Amino acid sequence: MHELHLSNLIIGSGFLSLLAGMLQLFCQALDVRRTKRGRVCAELNLRKWSIRSISLAAIMIAMGALLVGGGHLVDAQ
Secondary structure, rough: OOOOOOOHHHHHHHHHHHHHHHHHHEEEEEEEEEOOOOOOEEOOHHHHHHHHHHHHHHHHHHHHHHHHHHHHOOOOO
């Protein structure tokens, strides 16, 4: 079996945090509504963004970037 290194765990969690932040930004920009005929219309609308609405995603992306970048420094022996 392979060893589980702490640096791999930190880099993996940072990558997941990056993905979650990007997904949060995408969902925040997605505008979904029904048309007159009952169809679903989805489009990207960046006008809905504000500092308050994207702050959680920005924090998740920043934390993920720090974890991915600093993960290599953990197991330096």
